[in-house]
Amino acid sequence: MASAPTQSLPANGGDGLYSYTRNSTFQKRGVEIAKALIKESIAEKFDANRFISPLAASTKLCIADLGCSVGPNTFIAVQNIIESLELKFSSAEAIEFQVFFNDFTSNDFNTLFRSLPCDRHYFATGVPGGFHDRLFPKASIHIIHCSYAVHWMSKVPKEVMDKDSPAWNKGRIDYAYGPPEVHEAYAAQFVKDVERFLGARAQELACGGLMALLVPCLSSGTTAQQCSIIAMAGVLGSCLVDMATEGLLSENDVDSFNLPRYYASQQELESVIERNGSFSIERIELLDRAKTDGGTMRVRAPSMIASSFRSILEGLIKEHFGAEIVDGLFSRFEKKMEESSVLSDPRYKSPSELFILLKRKVA
Amino acid sequence: MASAPTQSLPANGGDGLYSYTRNSTFQKRGVEIAKALIKESIAEKFDANRFISPLAASTKLCIADLGCSVGPNTFIAVQNIIESLELKFSSAEAIEFQVFFNDFTSNDFNTLFRSLPCDRHYFATGVPGGFHDRLFPKASIHIIHCSYAVHWMSKVPKEVMDKDSPAWNKGRIDYAYGPPEVHEAYAAQFVKDVERFLGARAQELACGGLMALLVPCLSSGTTAQQCSIIAMAGVLGSCLVDMATEGLLSENDVDSFNLPRYYASQQELESVIERNGSFSIERIELLDRAKTDGGTMRVRAPSMIASSFRSILEGLIKEHFGAEIVDGLFSRFEKKMEESSVLSDPRYKSPSELFILLKRKVA
Known part of the structure; x- marks a missing residue:
């Protein structure tokens, strides 16, 4: 089967x-x-x-959530943005909000639309398309929000699936445990994709507009090998290898399957943004889960981890291997996770979540 | 079963x-x-x-198609509008187009999005919601298109389903062959709905913006009883009555089922528009099908008529009577249409299609 274009594979609807x-x-x-x-x-x-004045004709603010999936998370994020904006205006001003919910064309927009909050204070619209390309007219958006999405790349780098390349990632589905060339190819693809993302947003965001990104990335001072999610993906990959050994799927299919996502370091992210040059970094900091959640990821049960991986990867896996392997794969995965040291070994660190606030510079 | 709110019942996806x-x-x-x-x-x-100038910051035009369903018709209409607009600009100007595809929240937007033309020259968005309410921020749309949709009312008038009202429409699903009170209730609901439609659009359409409506209405000089589509709906209604007589569905369900659409006269439409006062009628004329199609509706086969009715009414019928009656009903309908005089009797006239071009007056 052909390698899966992520273009068509959002999270499960x-x-x-x-x-x-x-x-x-x-x-x-x-x-x-x-x-x-x-x-x-x-x-x-x-x-x-800058955008609204009682005298000017313009009385609307446009907000976009990129990679919104099907809710409810996107509704929570959007509601918070709307409430924050409403605080800036006295009730006398009749400001109107238009919210653009974006995700891949194959995202389940029907479910998204049906679950829109009834008491919303905004006009809702859906925008189909990958966010590595242009989605909106020039300078038409005032606030962009994008969480847990920028680490998804537009595609797996070609070299990784090329038998004749030193970056060939045989028998693995992630980049951290293979030859360094695999990691390098992933890093280069990630940079290219973030450049495209920023280039498109620089055109779409009005000067002075804000972009809030929430990006999973490597915890400070840790390597990709120590990243717990990558280690878990390693376990998932080993289940695929087992299934190939047992003749349940083809080795070739395993060799050509790779996850198109990358956990960058904060440094990597900052340098792409600076090189792009259209945005000022107004704020950058790690979410502090420990303070509020008291431990995070580490305490999650293998069954929850399996369901979470499945909700995000099922589409990719189905397209590549066929639907019939999905149940077996994830039940193996859950079992292996129970036996794995990833959840107990303190050397594994959850990815950090980097909050980045960018402002579109005035041209 | 409760009476069907049209809110949730678009054409088949x-x-x-x-x-x-x-x-x-x-x-x-x-x-x-x-x-x-x-x-x-x-x-x-x-x-x-008025909307675009090489010096001004604004370089986009926004187009909305209301009641778009799932294509391909909406794409044809939109493409034509875009091409017409492109003719107004020299290539040097980088005008961008944003198109808002609107239909009920339960419309099949997933299918609509997947079938968007790949070579489109516009940013596509979907807007869920009934067009009797506000859909867009104030003055944010430059061209509105709406075809074969305005004759759908927001609901069946209550009186028609009230046993104690003189407008009770027992044993019929349409308004033309019952007591005059039924027709009057329909006409009043239609006027109310078009008033809401125009009120919302008056706010959304920028001053100087255009709205092109294509509205099925009564042929000049004919009555509702002579309208072939209403006569056909009468045949469909008689199939439901037959099924109730045979015990296949309940008489009560037939009595409480009515089609929420109305074929107005040109005169009725013009007077609602004039009363609203926000739009000037720039052009109003009947589509001339005879010239291009040589005969129209009258020559269509009963099987085509049954499929066409089904594609539009299946959702309404399922919700009211349950899915199990649908196949039987439409096969009866096709049979009865073969025997009916509606297709051969020259007294029956197809509805006319009224093209109305409105311009939002400058406030």
Whole structure:
């Protein structure tokens, strides 16, 4: 089977057992923790008068959530942004908000639309398309939000699937435990993708507009090998290898399957942003889960981890291997996770979540 | 079962046998015929300089198609509008277009998004919600298009389902053959709904912006009883009565089922628009199908008529009577249509299609 274009593979839609809706509490907590940061950011850094004036014709503010999936997380994030903006205006001014919910064309927009909050104070719209390309007219958005999405790359780098390349990633589905060339190819693809992302947003965000990113990245001072999620993906990869050994799927299919996501360091992210040059970094800091959650990822049960991985990866796996392997794969994965040291060994660190607030520089 | 709110019942999604996609060639031809009228309208009546200037920051034009369903008709209409607009600008100007595809929240937006033309020259967005309410921020749209949709009312008037009202429409599903009170209740609901439609659009359309409506209405000089579509709906209603007599469904359910759509006269439409006062009527004329199609509706086969009715009404019927009656009902309908005089009797006239071009008056 051909390598999966991520273009067509968002998280699971609907609201079933393995839906993103029911398996994104980790992301939801992150969005919750980021709420206060976004509230402060809008209060301190968003110059509403630049876009709205009682005399001017313009009375609307446009907000976009990129990689929104199907809710409820996107609704929580958007509601927080709207409330933060409403604080900036006296009730006399009739400001209107338009919210653009974006995700891949194959995202389950039907479910998203049906679950829109009834009491929302905004006009809702859906925007289909990958965020590495342009999605909106020039300077038409005032606030962009994007959480748990920028680490997804537009594709797996070609070299990694090329038998004749030193970056060939045979028998693995992630980049951290292979030859250094695999990691390098991933890092280069990530940089290229973030450059495209920033280039598109620089055109779409009005000058003075804000962009709040929540990006999973490596904990400070840790390597990709120590990243618990990458280690877990290693376990998932080993299940695929086992299944190939048992003849349940082809070795070739395992060799050509790779996860198109990358956990950058804070340093890597900052340097792409600076090189792009269109945005000032107004704030950058790690979400402090320990303070509010008391331990995070490490305490999660193998069954929850399996469901969470499945809600995000099922589409990719189905497209590459076929639907029939999915149940078996994830039940193996859950079992192996129970036996694995990833959850108990303190050398493994959860990814950090980096909150980055950017402002579109005035041209 | 409760009376169906149309709010949740768009035409059939997907691309199956009874999908709107595969059963809307009649509407498609109408959209095709209207293309030339819209092209002329934009060329003559749309003052692009009002919204775009090489020096001003604003370089985008926003277009909305209301009641878009799932394509392909909406894409044809939108493409025609974009091409007409592009003719107004020299290539040097980098105008960007944003298109808002609107239909009920339960419309199949997933199918709509997946079938967006790849070579489109516009940013696509989907807007869920009924068009009797506000959908967009104030003055944010420059061109509105709405075809074969305004005759759908927001609901069936209550009196029609009230046993104690003189407008009770027992044993019928349409308004033309019952007591005059039924017709009056429908006409009043239609006027109320068009008032809401125009009130919302008056706020959303920028001053000087255009709204092109294609509205099925009564042929000049004919009554509702002579309207072939209403007569056909009468045949469909008689099939339901037959099924109730045979015990296949309950008489109460038939009595409480009514089609929420109304074929107004040109006069009725003009007077609501004039009373609203926010729009000038720039052009109003009947589509001339005879010239291009040579005969229209009258020559269509009963099987096509049954599929077309089904693609539009299946959702309403399922919600009211349950899914199990649908196949039986439409096969009866097809049979009865074969025997009916509606297709052969020259007293029955197809509805006319009224093209109305409105311009938002400058406040």
